[in-house]
Amino acid sequence: MIEQVKESFSKQGFMKTLGAQLISVKKGEAKIACHLNGTLTQQHGFFHAGVITSITDVACGYAALSTMPEGSDVLTVEFKTNFIRAAQTHHIIAKGHVIKTGKTLVFCEGIVTNDKQDIIFATMQATMICLNSNYRNET
Amino acid sequence: MIEQVKESFSKQGFMKTLGAQLISVKKGEAKIACHLNGTLTQQHGFFHAGVITSITDVACGYAALSTMPEGSDVLTVEFKTNFIRAAQTHHIIAKGHVIKTGKTLVFCEGIVTNDKQDIIFATMQATMICLNSNYRNET
Amino acid sequence: MIEQVKESFSKQGFMKTLGAQLISVKKGEAKIACHLNGTLTQQHGFFHAGVITSITDVACGYAALSTMPEGSDVLTVEFKTNFIRAAQTHHIIAKGHVIKTGKTLVFCEGIVTNDKQDIIFATMQATMICLNSNYRNET
Amino acid sequence: MIEQVKESFSKQGFMKTLGAQLISVKKGEAKIACHLNGTLTQQHGFFHAGVITSITDVACGYAALSTMPEGSDVLTVEFKTNFIRAAQTHHIIAKGHVIKTGKTLVFCEGIVTNDKQDIIFATMQATMICLNSNYRNET
Numbered sequence: 222m223i224e225q226v227k228e229s230f231s232k233q234g235f236m237k238t239l240g241a242q243l244i245s246v247k248k249g250e251a252k253i254a255c256h257l258n259g260t261l262t263q264q265h266g267f268f269h270a271g272v273i274t275s276i277t278d279v280a281c282g283y284a285a286l287s288t289m290p291e292g293s294d295v296l297t298v299e300f301k302t303n304f305i306r307a308a309q310t311h312h313i314i315a316k317g318h319v320i321k322t323g324k325t326l327v328f329c330e331g332i333v334t335n336d337k338q339d340i341i342f343a344t345m346q347a348t349m350i351c352l353n354s355n356y357r358n359e360t
Numbered sequence: 361m362i363e364q365v366k367e368s369f370s371k372q373g374f375m376k377t378l379g380a381q382l383i384s385v386k387k388g389e390a391k392i393a394c395h396l397n398g399t400l401t402q403q404h405g406f407f408h409a410g411v412i413t414s415i416t417d418v419a420c421g422y423a424a425l426s427t428m429p430e431g432s433d434v435l436t437v438e439f440k441t442n443f444i445r446a447a448q449t450h451h452i453i454a455k456g457h458v459i460k461t462g463k464t465l466v467f468c469e470g471i472v473t474n475d476k477q478d479i480i481f482a483t484m485q486a487t488m489i490c491l492n493s494n495y496r497n498e499t
Numbered sequence: 500m501i502e503q504v505k506e507s508f509s510k511q512g513f514m515k516t517l518g519a520q521l522i523s524v525k526k527g528e529a530k531i532a533c534h535l536n537g538t539l540t541q542q543h544g545f546f547h548a549g550v551i552t553s554i555t556d557v558a559c560g561y562a563a564l565s566t567m568p569e570g571s572d573v574l575t576v577e578f579k580t581n582f583i584r585a586a587q588t589h590h591i592i593a594k595g596h597v598i599k600t601g602k603t604l605v606f607c608e609g610i611v612t613n614d615k616q617d618i619i620f621a622t623m624q625a626t627m628i629c630l631n632s633n634y635r636n637e638t
Numbered sequence: 639m640i641e642q643v644k645e646s647f648s649k650q651g652f653m654k655t656l657g658a659q660l661i662s663v664k665k666g667e668a669k670i671a672c673h674l675n676g677t678l679t680q681q682h683g684f685f686h687a688g689v690i691t692s693i694t695d696v697a698c699g700y701a702a703l704s705t706m707p708e709g710s711d712v713l714t715v716e717f718k719t720n721f722i723r724a725a726q727t728h729h730i731i732a733k734g735h736v737i738k739t740g741k742t743l744v745f746c747e748g749i750v751t752n753d754k755q756d757i758i759f760a761t762m763q764a765t766m767i768c769l770n771s772n773y774r775n776e777t
Contacts, residue, residue: 234401235408238377262373269374270436271414278409297409298604299626301440301579301718303745303763305738320761321722325603326576326628328720330761344737344747346720346763348577348626350604437743438765440579440718442606442624444599459622460583464742465715465767467581469622483598483608485581485624487716487765489743512679513686516655540651547652548695548714553688575687579718 222291226251226283229294233279241276243283249319251283254336257311268308268342273315273333277302277345280317281329285349288322293351298326300347308342310335317347326350361430365390365422368433372418380415382422388458390422393475396450407447407481412454416441416470416484419456424466424488427458432490437465439486447481449474456486465489500569504529504561507572511557519554521561527597529561532614535589546586546620551593555580555609555623558595563605563627566597571629576604578625586620588613595625604628639708643668643700646711650696658693660700666736668700671753674728685725685759690732694719694748694762697734702744702766705736710768715743717764725759727752734764743767 223246230236230243236253239261245252253276255261255268263269278297286295313333320328331345362385369375369382375392378400384391392415394400394407402408417436425434452472459467470484501524508514508521514531517539523530531554533539533546541547556575564573591611598606609623640663647653647660653670656678662669670693672678672685680686695717703712730750737745748762 229403232403233408234398235410238399239410259373260377264368264371264433269372269414270417270439271374271378271410274413274417275408275410278413294403296446297443299440299442299577299624300409301438301763303438303737303765304436305745306740307435320720320758323723328722328761341737344745344763346577346718346761348720438716438763440624442598442626444606459581459619462584467583467622480598483606483624485579485622485716487581507681510681511686512676513688516677517688537651538655542646542649542711547650547692548717549652549656549688549692552691552695553686556687556691572681574724575721577718577720578687579716581716582714585713 222287226286235275236279239272239275246283246287248287249284250316251280251287252314252316253280254312254314268313270304273308273313273343274302277315277317277331277333277343278347280315281331281345281347282349284317284319285327285329288319288327289351293353295349296352298348298350300345302343302345304343305341312336313342314338361426365425375418378411378414385422385426387426388423389455390419390426391453391455392419393451393453407452409443412447412452412472412482413441416454416456416472417486419454420468420470420484420486421488423456423458424468427461427466428490432492434488435491437487437489439484441482441484443482444480451475452481453477500565504564514557517550517553524561524565526565527562528594529558529565530592530594531558532590532592546591548582551586551591551611551621552580555593555595555611555621556625558593559607559609559623559625560627562595562597563607566600566605567629571631573627574630576626576628578623580621580623582621583619590614591620592616639704643703647700653696656689656692663700663704665704666701667733668697668704669731669733670697671729671731685730687721690725690730690750690760691719694732694734694750694760695764697732698746698748698762698764699766701734701736702746705739705744706768710770712766713769715765715767717762719760719762721760722758729753730759731755
């Protein structure tokens with residue numbers, strides 16, 4: 222399943238655009254890191270809320286996928302992000318972990334910190350859905 | 361205020377990265393469009409949830425800013441996005457509009473559709489905070 | 500299906516506790532009303548956020564159920580409520596309506612107003628899950 | 639501040655209706671318990687999602703209030719609840735704790751468990767606003 226996560230991550234064009242790196246994945250948890258540069262900023266030069274949310278969504282999605290049956294695929298049903306403080310930093314790490322895996326849905330939480338992981342920039346609650354290998358558009 | 365919105369939009373490096381265009385802004389409403397290309401995709405080649413969310417956040421933020429006193433700035437407190445269906449399309453439009461502007465907080469809703477605006481891909485609820493011109497990191 | 504909604508509503512002990520009334524239900528929409536009394540208040544004597552949320556959740560749930568196959572049951576996966584302004588009023592109406600019904604999940608929106616429906620107190624985004632008639636605890 | 643929390647809790651008519659008990663409060667954390675009875679149920683006889691949410695909202699609110707300047711009051715801006723599994727239990731405990739207190743807003747998280755606190759029924763993200771002692775309706 223770890224290999225499947227890495228392969229899926231490599232297919233996400235948008236993760237390349239963000240320069241995002243999958244730094245770890247184990248059953249029920251995934252971490253993604255991102256370095257600041259001028260292509261990722263909001264109007265004050267900090268990490269854009271959209272960047273923060275995007276990598277946290279992906280971290281939650283792969284945390285969820287790592288708990289699903291082999292051959293599954295994952296889609297995001299919904300998420301909510303709280304922006305605790307402006308991300309005035311050069312490096313962020315988003316950790317997603319699974320709260321509960323059901324037959325269909327997986328509940329996840331995400332947290333975004335600096336690289337020392339001692340300052341919280343954002344938190345996420347996310348719901349993921351398990352799709353079988355034959356991709357269905359319908360949820 | 362419209363000019364202030366355009367100027368702020370142009371300062372967001374991440375909006376350039378997404379190729380996002382501010383297609384309209386009036387008091388209490390803003391629209392942002394985005395065209396699909398391989399730098400914006402998830403693992404199935406559709407618009408990434410993070411792209412959808414990013415432009416909707418910005419549309420809500422500028423809808424909010426357009427109702428604030430001159431010289432204000434806006435930050436996102438939190439948002440929630442529901443992904444109604446996979447965004448299998450070449451073009452998305454995110455519309456943000458204001459539900460209520462208070463002294464400090466502005467409640468917004470966002471909707472993401474195709475360019476004909478007859479298929480809904482996602483909806484957002486967002487809370488924005490009004491900052492005075494002297495930027496404060498603290499909310 | 501309308502009858503099924505009414506029967507299910509009547510089984511909810513908590514709706515009786517709130518004095519909530521199912522005032523209308525049609526395919527994809529349900530409305531529930533509630534009158535203020537001292538058993539429903541927060542510390543300033545207004546409608547408690549929990550009361551507002553509870554009837555809106557139920558309105559969304561029955562809006563969802565009304566679009567599901569006969570014999571289905573509905574459970575709430577998650578919801579988010581924005582409290583637009585304090586509910587300083589004697590009467591609230593919560594309307595739930597369906598944004599999209601899928602095979603498994605139904606996306607709903609709720610709005611809570613005064614009885615003239617010209618002041619918004621709260622808005623909700625909710626995700627409901629369709630269960631078959633044999634109740635399963637697992638989502 | 640602890641006394642202020644207890645006094646405010648005692649003024650909430652709705653907490654009496656739910657039979658909710660403030661079982662602990664310290665700086666940045668509050669716990670509320672609730673016992674099941676037929677006035678608190680959904681259609682399958684379990685705790686209603688609205689009951690779960692109501693006590694968690696209050697736990698988060700008082701966790702937030704406990705970190706604010708003396709004489710402050712607290713209102714809920716918004717919350718999101720994920721319903722992890724049906725609350726098939728006789729007793730629930732909602733714990734609210736503070737993630738960050740700012741000048742105006744307080745970010746909180748809530749978790750709802752059984753009385754042994756080893757089964758999670760729901761999780762919440764909530765944003766609270768600090769009001770001065772002269773109650774203002776405007777946020």
